[in-house]
Amino acid sequence: MTTATDINTAYEAPPRTEVGVLGWLKHHLFGSWFDTILTILSLGLLYVVLVPSMRWAVTKANWRAITTNILILIHGPYPQTQNYRVFIAIGLLVVMGSVSLFIYRGENVRGRRTMTIIWAVSPFFIWYLLAGFKGSSFLPLIEYSKWGGLLLSFILAIFGILASFPIGVLLALGRQSDMPIIKWMSTVYIEVVRGVPFITVLFMAQVMLPLILPPDVRVAGMFRAMVATALFSAAYLAENVRGGLQAIPRGQYEAADALGLSTFQQMYFIIMPQALRTVIPPIVGQFIGLFKDTSLVAIVGLLDFLNVSQSILSQAGFLGAQKEVYLFAALVYFVFSFAMSSASIRLEKQLGVGQR
Amino acid sequence: MSDTAIRQPDDTEPSEPTNLFSKDRLITYFFIALGIVLLIFGAVNVQNWAQINPEQVAQDRIDKETDLSKAEEVSLYTRQLEATSASKAGQAKNAVRFIVLGVAALWVSQNWRRRRQLFSEYMLYAYSFLLAPVGWILYLFGYRTHGDKNRKVIRRNIGIMSLAIPAGFVAYELVYLLQAFVIFPIGHNLAVSSFVVGMVNFFLSPQIALLAGIAVGGYVAFRTKDVRAVSVAGQLVILAIVLVILSWLGTNAANGIKSRGLSATEFGFLDNTASFDISEHLIPYNRTYTYGRAFFVGALNTLLLSVVGIFLATALGLFVGIARLSTNWLLSTLARVFVELMRNVPLLVLLFFIYAGVLLQLPQRENSIRLLGDRIWLNNRGVALPWFKPTATFSAWMPYLITALVVMIVLWYFRHRTYPTTGRPAFSGWYVSLGFAAVAGAGILAVHPLIYQVPFIEGFNYAKDENQRYLGLVMTPEFFGALAGLTLYTGAYIGEVVRAGIQAVSKGQREAATALGLTQSQNLQLIILPQALQVIIPPLTNQYLNLAKNSSLAIAIGYADLFAVATTTFNQSGQSVQVILMLMASYLTLSLTISATMNFINSRVKIRER
Structure with missing residues (x-):
């Protein structure tokens, strides 16, 4: 009869090559001769790329190009005497963000509602904080042409996201609609915009907007770029939302009809919540793309983060600092985009996309 | 803006009386004809209305039936009486509608030319052209195909929607009076800034009035809960909004382009000398070539970059x-x-x-x-x-290549022929490649089409x-x-x-x-x-x-692609509209070609499901 002791003795410690560091190495790096070759090649590649770049970054690189210009990178030509307004805005956003983290996790309904109202009001508040008022000595007017740097990139991205969302949802609904005129117009709009590069749309906004508006209306370059961003992004968003709409089974529509819901109620309470939930990953991906695409306004001459970074290169003393400047620009874009995509993955998990 | 939108009392007619069939006159004739037709419709309805005697109709109906009991007779009589009375009331309403519309059309025929300076006005009337027939076709359609119950609803709704047009015009006339006699003088007397006057002019413009009229029509249709009418009304409202916005933007653009001495439709500038250099060109080009050629060179560069990149x-x-x-x-x-x-x-x-x-x-x-x-x-x-470069004898290699392709296809066919019976290929796929390589290689040895440099x-x-x-x-x-x-x-x-x-x-x-x-x-x-x-x-x-599409970013590092050439062309010639149109058309063509190719490949690899 086998006893517990026998069973215990039947288990021997696994071979040393199967567990621990050695086991991990064996299974993940040197599983077969092919794996070994791949590992060696990868190590070689790492050595070739990393070692010289590290050496360059530590010894040769002139990082003062970044450190001395950090204020310009943040807000561009925004007057230095007034730049505390930018930092107040940033501080406000940071405070609001961290407060929301607590409030939205909790169950306090009133607190949540207050926070939502604060978020809804904050864009206007921040806008006037940054723009100021004509003739005011406390908050003097800052022309829009003076807004630049990371500030401008963020304003373009945030506006693009906020404005493209309703337009995109409407376009998606229009394309799904049974009404021929609306379907046709939405489809043409979406396909034309998706068929041309963003830079053409930006160019068009810069060239055509002054032309198609009355001659006495002058629109700052920033607003032209905002319009272009929102209109361009909306077409892509519409396609993403349409994907979500198509994923909704017919039964959901029929059930909503059977309950006697109106078309609007059906969309608002039944279809849209499900459709939008399924397309969170592509929509966040698209917003990341939008944030990256704001760098294109540099081509049409707006002083966004990238353009301001480039302007450093014309300063005496930093003429050859291309690598440093562009690496820093890449790093900044990377940090924000990566943060967004990580947040999206968390959001996805919280909402349980793909599971019921 | 304020000068054009305000109608001056001493508006002079353009002096072109000789041509009886100018565009303006044709439009006028159309409205007159429309008005007359509508009035005739109205008259017919009045006549019908006068002729219908509900009691007579009911009695006739009973007389036609042979074996009816007394109770059935009474019931039939009542039903017929009610139905005919309703129809008579309908005729009366229709008569009123037709007459109102006819008068409106005649009014339009006499008034529309006064504001024709504006492009948007053309659009406005084009819109009413479009809407009126559509409305009446829908009316007839609904009349014919729907049962008695629906017929009434649809008739009413479409009628209301069509009424919205003249309602819009009436509203505009009122607005005009307000503008001309109240707002404009006050605005000037109080020295309000021109911006305010401009804004007032915009919001009280005919387009907005028209929109309001149509929106009211749509709302009424919505209240009647007739799904079809709501759908039609909704679409027309949205179409109207889009047209109005486009016409407004179009007017501004037309004025702007004209004031700059340019044209939006003239493509003749493409034949002018470009006089800018393009460093990389796949076809012969220098600064003495035309803009059109430069554009083509740019397009080829974009194509090269895209294809190799892909x-x-x-x-x-x-x-x-x-x-x-x-x-x-x-x-x-x-x-x-x-x-x-x-x-x-x-x-x-x-x-x-x-x-x-x-x-x-x-x-x-x-x-x-x-x-x-x-x-x-x-x-x-x-x-x-x-790199391998083609030599002068490159074309002599072509027959070998074609033969090699044929050999490959034949081998492929034989390889697959055994699938249905044995479920395996006749021989390894390597032999197929080998067949191709053998013939093509023989060609290389024979004619030396490529040279390694x-x-x-x-x-x-x-x-x-x-x-x-x-x-x-x-x-x-x-x-x-x-x-x-x-x-x-x-x-x-x-x-x-x-x-x-x-x-x-x-x-x-x-x-x-x-x-x-x-x-x-x-x-x-x-x-x-x-x-x-x-x-x-x-x-x-x-x-x-x-x-x-991203290949257009190559402009940022100085590669002369389509977008770069287009911007240079725009900067030199100032022809913004044409350049943008050509640019968008080119990219759309490229995109459509790629997606068509990929759709074809997709349809080939698709697993056919039961």
Whole structure:
């Protein structure tokens, strides 16, 4: 009869090559001769790329190009005497963000509602904080042409996201609609915009907007770029939302009809919540793309983060600092985009996309 | 703006009385005719109304029936009486509607020319042209095909919607009176800024009045809960909004272009001398050629960059996608880091880094970096690779190539012929490739169509052959930078697409194939790939489209692509509308071609389901 002791003795410690560091190495790096070759090649590649770049970054690189210009990178030509307004805005956003983290996790309904109202009001508040008022000595007017740097990139991205969302949802609904005129117009709009590069749309906004508006209306370059961003992004968003709409089974529509819901109620309470939930990953991906695409306004001459970074290169003393400047620009874009995509993955998990 | 929108009392008619069939007069005639027709309709309705005697109709109906009991007789009489009375009331209402519309049309015929200076006014009337017949066709349609119950509803709703047009005009007339006699004088007397006057003019413009009228019509239709009418009304309202906005923008653009002495439809400038240089051109070009030629050169450059980029990015993407799935931790991590880096950094930054940060900082030509035993040259004026160049006898190779293709197809056919009976190929796929290579290779040996060239530096430049072309493949930093940037960037995205596609094939498929005794390569070829391709191709198409569109960013590093040429053309000629139209048309064509090709491939690889 086998006893517990026998069973215990039947288990021997696994071979040393199967567990621990050695086991991990064996299974993940040197599983077969092919794996070994791949590992060696990868190590070689790492050595070739990393070692010289590290050496360059530590010894040769002139990082003062970044450190001395950090204020310009943040807000561009925004007057230095007034730049505390930018930092107040940033501080406000940071405070609001961290407060929301607590409030939205909790169950306090009133607190949540207050926070939502604060978020809804904050864009206007921040806008006037940054723009100021004509003739005011406390908050003097800052022309829009003076807004630049990371500030401008963020304003373009945030506006693009906020404005493209309703337009995109409407376009998606229009394309799904049974009404021929609306379907046709939405489809043409979406396909034309998706068929041309963003830079053409930006160019068009810069060239055509002054032309198609009355001659006495002058629109700052920033607003032209905002319009272009929102209109361009909306077409892509519409396609993403349409994907979500198509994923909704017919039964959901029929059930909503059977309950006697109106078309609007059906969309608002039944279809849209499900459709939008399924397309969170592509929509966040698209917003990341939008944030990256704001760098294109540099081509049409707006002083966004990238353009301001480039302007450093014309300063005496930093003429050859291309690598440093562009690496820093890449790093900044990377940090924000990566943060967004990580947040999206968390959001996805919280909402349980793909599971019921 | 305020001058054109306000109608002056002493508006003079344009003096062109001789032509009875000018566009203006035709429009006037149309409205007169419409008005007369509508009035006739109205008259017919009045006549009908007068003639109908409900009691007589009911009695006639009973007389026609032979065997009716007394109770049935009474019931039938009552029903007929009610129905006919309703129909009589309907006739009366219709008569009123027709007459109102007819008068409105006549009024329009006499008044529309007064405000015709504005392009938007044309649009306005074009809109009413469109709407009135549509409304009445719908009316007749509804009348004919629907049962008695629906007929009434539809008639009423469409009638109301059509009434919205004259309502809009009436509203505009009221607004005009308000503008001309109240707002404008007050505005001037109080010295309000021209902006306020302009805004007031805009919001009280005929378009807005028209919109309001149509919106009211749509709302009424909505209240009647007739789904079809609501749908039609809603669409017309949205169409009207779009047309109004477009007409307003169009008017401004037309005025703006005219005031700049330009035209929006003239494409003659394409024949003017471009007088700017394009450093890279696939077809002969210099600054004495025309704008049209320059545009074509730019388009070819874009095409070259896109096509080469697509091939390289696909290769890189395949590698990255497979590497990410590798069991080798180091390799998959490296691939993942690469993908994350590329996907979270803007392409433009990448392009600038590669171009200005790396390529332009390479050593001078005389200190070029040489790789693989002086075969690859890197310097700040470009990258040179060894390359096969076609020789003069290249065309003689074509027959061999065609024969090789035929051989390949025939071998392919024989290889597959045994599938239905034995379930296996007749011979290995290698023989198919071998057949092609044998014939093509024989051609190479026979006619020497290609020559292998290795670049080297001679004096201050790369060496050239007798045709004044560089030996090997010499790429400018602009082209190479754009190509490298696009390839790395899109390659990362394609890698993700490939990975997702392979992961989408369920593990059971692989296991089932192994259980059936398929070898590793058969497994990949027959089970995994066909299913993975289904998932891969649609997003892959998107990536190709993105690459083609992103190639326009090459302008930032000075590559003379389509967009760069177009902007230069615009800056020199000022012809904004045409340039933008051509630019968009070109990119749309490119996009549509790519997606059509990929759709074709997709339909070929699609697994036919039962």
